[in-house]
């Protein structure tokens with residue numbers, strides 16, 4: 001099948017935006033690396049870390065670089081432009097594609113409260129109304145939102161909101177399950193700190209069978 005030239009164009013525009021310096025790429029010209037490095041060094045000194053020690057002498061610089069990379073999702077100020085481009089990269093749904101579409105993957109992000117990682121799996125299900133989106137696009141949407149300080153609840157809602165804006169599907173479900181290091185390493189120090197989040201909309205909320213179909217996929221895949 002010959003590919004629609006408009007679709008190829010929309011896809012390359014989207015890739016260009018996602019990979020532009022200062023977006024999901026790790027360089028962020030807008031962030032003052034030197035200032036950040038200085039303040040992180042000061043924070044370590046307040047914790048009585050000896051910055052002369054050869055093991056940590058370069059840590060403020062490395063810490064600054066990794067924080068800049070892990071928060072690059074903040075550079076997407078123009079969400080309207082992003083969702084418009086995602087929209088253009090979708091294809092029309094015909095009567096043959098009215099079934100539930102399920103796409104899964106992994107995520108990793110930083111908790112907004114303790115700046116410690118949490119990570120796990122996501123499963124997105126939707127029932128198309130007008131449009132379907134390429135399977136590889138859903139992980140890109142998750143990627144934009146995970147590179148911010150997050151809670152699992154907010155992350156799942158952000159992903160759901162973005163997909164809903166792009167696709168306006170008949171139903172939408174986002175499941176996330178993750179391990180939270182802020183629970184493993186501090187506070188209650190629970191080794192089994194697995195948390196699940198479910199966002200259900202439209203047909204997934206109103207139709208018991210649709211919801212059960214999705215949850216059985218989650219039970220088969222999510223916990224494996």
Ligand SMILES: [Zn+2]
Pocket residue numbers: 111112113114115116182183
């Ligand atoms: Zn936390």
